[in-house]
Amino acid sequence: MLPKPTPDSRSVYTVHVRFRDTDLMGIVHHAVYLEYFEAARIEYLRRRGAEYVDWTKQGIHLAVAEAHTQYRRPATFGDTLAVEATLVELTGATARFEYRLVRSAPDRELVAEGWTLLVCVGNDNRPRRIPEELAAPLCGPETHPLSPDRQ
Amino acid sequence: MLPKPTPDSRSVYTVHVRFRDTDLMGIVHHAVYLEYFEAARIEYLRRRGAEYVDWTKQGIHLAVAEAHTQYRRPATFGDTLAVEATLVELTGATARFEYRLVRSAPDRELVAEGWTLLVCVGNDNRPRRIPEELAAPLCGPETHPLSPDRQ
Amino acid sequence: MLPKPTPDSRSVYTVHVRFRDTDLMGIVHHAVYLEYFEAARIEYLRRRGAEYVDWTKQGIHLAVAEAHTQYRRPATFGDTLAVEATLVELTGATARFEYRLVRSAPDRELVAEGWTLLVCVGNDNRPRRIPEELAAPLCGPETHPLSPDRQ
Amino acid sequence: MLPKPTPDSRSVYTVHVRFRDTDLMGIVHHAVYLEYFEAARIEYLRRRGAEYVDWTKQGIHLAVAEAHTQYRRPATFGDTLAVEATLVELTGATARFEYRLVRSAPDRELVAEGWTLLVCVGNDNRPRRIPEELAAPLCGPETHPLSPDRQ
Numbered sequence: 001m002l003p004k005p006t007p008d009s010r011s012v013y014t015v016h017v018r019f020r021d022t023d024l025m026g027i028v029h030h031a032v033y034l035e036y037f038e039a040a041r042i043e044y045l046r047r048r049g050a051e052y053v054d055w056t057k058q059g060i061h062l063a064v065a066e067a068h069t070q071y072r073r074p075a076t077f078g079d080t081l082a083v084e085a086t087l088v089e090l091t092g093a094t095a096r097f098e099y100r101l102v103r104s105a106p107d108r109e110l111v112a113e114g115w116t117l118l119v120c121v122g123n124d125n126r127p128r129r130i131p132e133e134l135a136a137p138l139c140g141p142e143t144h145p146l147s148p149d150r151q
Numbered sequence: 152m153l154p155k156p157t158p159d160s161r162s163v164y165t166v167h168v169r170f171r172d173t174d175l176m177g178i179v180h181h182a183v184y185l186e187y188f189e190a191a192r193i194e195y196l197r198r199r200g201a202e203y204v205d206w207t208k209q210g211i212h213l214a215v216a217e218a219h220t221q222y223r224r225p226a227t228f229g230d231t232l233a234v235e236a237t238l239v240e241l242t243g244a245t246a247r248f249e250y251r252l253v254r255s256a257p258d259r260e261l262v263a264e265g266w267t268l269l270v271c272v273g274n275d276n277r278p279r280r281i282p283e284e285l286a287a288p289l290c291g292p293e294t295h296p297l298s299p300d301r302q
Numbered sequence: 303m304l305p306k307p308t309p310d311s312r313s314v315y316t317v318h319v320r321f322r323d324t325d326l327m328g329i330v331h332h333a334v335y336l337e338y339f340e341a342a343r344i345e346y347l348r349r350r351g352a353e354y355v356d357w358t359k360q361g362i363h364l365a366v367a368e369a370h371t372q373y374r375r376p377a378t379f380g381d382t383l384a385v386e387a388t389l390v391e392l393t394g395a396t397a398r399f400e401y402r403l404v405r406s407a408p409d410r411e412l413v414a415e416g417w418t419l420l421v422c423v424g425n426d427n428r429p430r431r432i433p434e435e436l437a438a439p440l441c442g443p444e445t446h447p448l449s450p451d452r453q
Numbered sequence: 454m455l456p457k458p459t460p461d462s463r464s465v466y467t468v469h470v471r472f473r474d475t476d477l478m479g480i481v482h483h484a485v486y487l488e489y490f491e492a493a494r495i496e497y498l499r500r501r502g503a504e505y506v507d508w509t510k511q512g513i514h515l516a517v518a519e520a521h522t523q524y525r526r527p528a529t530f531g532d533t534l535a536v537e538a539t540l541v542e543l544t545g546a547t548a549r550f551e552y553r554l555v556r557s558a559p560d561r562e563l564v565a566e567g568w569t570l571l572v573c574v575g576n577d578n579r580p581r582r583i584p585e586e587l588a589a590p591l592c593g594p595e596t597h598p599l600s601p602d603r604q
Contacts, residue, residue: 018341031189333488334484369483
């Protein structure tokens with residue numbers, strides 16, 4: 001039986017906007033949001049005991065097959081953003097995550113939303129089943145919360 | 152009367168994959184495709200006499216409001232990619248571009264596809280009408296082709 | 303009289319390594335350290351009341367003229383790094399900053415060291431005197447410390 | 454006997470400045486030059502039959518231990534740059550490359566200069582001898598020149 005996403009399939013990652021993230025207008029470049037999504041997603045895995053780099057060494061990759069972003073309000077250098085990542089769908093070889101970026105301070109405004117479809121592939125880049133020992137924790141709650149200095 | 156996209160509303164830009172574009176698997180990171188799309192789009196404008204930086208200085212920005220990408224096949228360091236940018240829709244304040252990335256050599260394989268919705272905004276980040284002197288050439292053919300060393 | 307650096311000409315900025323910062327080996331790409339240095343330097347200015355983007359709008363830029371980095375130990379995804387930026391020299395048109403990157407946890411190891419020489423330039427990219435209202439706070443202590451969520 | 458650099462230990466790589474390479478001032482961000490140097494260096498190896506990714510898979514890495522850059526003139530979006538990489542020193546476990554960036558058109562101006570010191574390390578990140586089958590071609594002439602579309 002394939003595990004299913006639950007109300008616990010959600011984590012929040014904090015990102016600090018760097019100067020290099022911004023563009024000619026002084027606002028975060030639109031490609032950088034995908035990096036924020038990715039950081040939140042890898043953190044999501046880590047807090048459930050799944051170290052992305054370790055999986056990679058075993059020849060298991062979660063490759064991005066499709067990505068979508070809607071930009072709501074500009075983020076600027078110095079902003080602190082909360083990136084909420086939610087696992088919304090899991091099939092044998094794919095996982096779909098949704099993201100919400102909210103400015104932490106001062107206004108809690110929605111900055112961007114998006115989703116990515118991931119496909120589990122091997123070293124040969126062909127789709128393969130997500131291993132059960134990865135799928136099960138993926139749907140559950142955080143089991144490895146971060147130390148305060150990392151949050 | 153608003154100008155409309157024509158069969159000439161298309162340009163091809165060549166991009167060379169850099170090592171830093173690649174990730175842990177040695178393939179181009181998915182966020183980088185948006186940079187390739189952007190380079191092709193700005194080149195599209197330039198070949199029609201519209202220098203993006205000049206427009207920015209006049210307080211006219213084409214901000215990305217929405218972006219979508221489908222990843223078909225991995226691109227790796229050393230690949231040369233042809234990025235085809237096509238203007239498919241123009242309204243008073245928005246422009247929609249579609250993109251196709253094809254590996255130039257050796258196989259002409261489709262690497263990725265996508266689109267971006269752009270909104271014309273002023274320095275206050277509020278939507279505003281695309282100036283006519285920008286809209287007209289946007290729909291037409293290339294008038295400023297590049298010198299051979301830039302193609 | 304030109305102000306001089308003091309023992310207070312030092313600030314520490316916290317950076318969280320993102321996945322996209324890392325390379326094929328899973329360690330932080332060497333070019334990214336210059337982004338960390340920059341983030342720490344701009345934060346240094348901000349904590350002394352000098353908003354970099356505001357200065358840019360007034361046509362005052364601190365352009366990097368020379369940069370040097372020594373890489374001591376690899377940093378990896380998920381590391382929290384403390385970047386110490388120290389102003390060590392100020393002349394009429396130049397400022398020299400030194401940097402030390404230390405892993406916050408678990409080991410306090412030195413990850414990298416470096417320095418950058420900055421030249422004050424105008425919009426014409428020609429060297430010009432650093433304005434006194436920028437030079438004075440540059441040498442002093444932090445006057446605008448960050449809120450807890452930003453540190 | 455350790456091979457030594459020769460007058461043939463030099464290659465030129467062409468880089469096209471992307472929009473995302475530029476900063477708030479519309480000029481190439483200073484950290485990006487290290488990416489240009491790297492691209493030229495990996496291309497240097499490739500033209501001598503040494504595929505960097507293949508060496509990585511065998512557990513041989515050329516890690517950057519020290520990097521230095523002097524910025525001479527700004528480069529902007531759309532510039533084509535010629536990056537000259539020269540191997541100037543080879544010891545048992547280290548290699549030193551020097552770089553010169555020249556704008557291809559219209560003016561042949563020197564944009565930047567720099568050097569990097571590389572240390573050969575294994576998967577354990579400890580220094581190790583550069584394998585002879587890598588050292589010998591490193592000092593020689595190009596044996597695998599690129600096809601025209603890649604130059």
